[in-house]
Amino acid sequence: MSFTKLDYDLFQMINQLGDKFSFLNPLMCLFASQAEYVFYLGIVIYWFMKKGSHRRMVTEAILSACLAFMGSVLISKVYYEDRPFVSHHVLQLISHPANASFPSDHAIGAFVIATTIWLHRRKAGRLWLVLAGCIALSRVWTGVHYPSDVIGGAIIGALAACVVHRVFKRSSLALKWMNRVIQWYETIESKVWRGSALK
Numbered sequence: 001m002s003f004t005k006l007d008y009d010l011f012q013m014i015n016q017l018g019d020k021f022s023f024l025n026p027l028m029c030l031f032a033s034q035a036e037y038v039f040y041l042g043i044v045i046y047w048f049m050k051k052g053s054h055r056r057m058v059t060e061a062i063l064s065a066c067l068a069f070m071g072s073v074l075i076s077k078v079y080y081e082d083r084p085f086v087s088h089h090v091l092q093l094i095s096h097p098a099n100a101s102f103p104s105d106h107a108i109g110a111f112v113i114a115t116t117i118w119l120h121r122r123k124a125g126r127l128w129l130v131l132a133g134c135i136a137l138s139r140v141w142t143g144v145h146y147p148s149d150v151i152g153g154a155i156i157g158a159l160a161a162c163v164v165h166r167v168f169k170r171s172s173l174a175l176k177w178m179n180r181v182i183q184w185y186e187t188i189e190s191k192v193w194r195g196s197a198l199k
Helices: 002-013 022-035 036-047 052-078 105-121 122-141 148-171 172-198
Strands: none
Touching: 002 105, 002 122, 002 148, 002 172, 022 122, 036 105, 036 122, 052 105, 052 148, 052 172, 105 122, 105 148, 122 148
């Protein structure tokens, strides 16, 4: 059995769950189209907690996301795969442009943030990874990605997060520059808040 056939068979098995368990479709549509914003909101909240460790974590997440999405762009230029609904009759629960299917940017974004949080805060990170997994599953359930798309996206996101984390853990110079940028931002932030308080 070829990988393409296995990927499609697994896609069908997951996608057809939408017919068998249709009561879950609204939840899956929510995960597939809106849950990514929970990750962005989470990053903002962690940043404005104003703890140094949280701000270093958020900085790593942003740099990791940049690295991961750059990789995604390069991959999609070298290897193009149609969306499932372009090539097959599927149960498509959300609308989506017929652009490149591999890798899944939703999976990349969710897993790059979830993995970064997990590397810094194991307990909270597990919950974020579960949510990332739900997003990945929902993208297949709703008919806009193959399983290989979301698995590939998860690997790219997690790998980028691990590479960036390792760089800052091993390189005192990189860590020094990151702390300097954060301190520079906090200097500006304190002036802005102080100016707002005086008005």
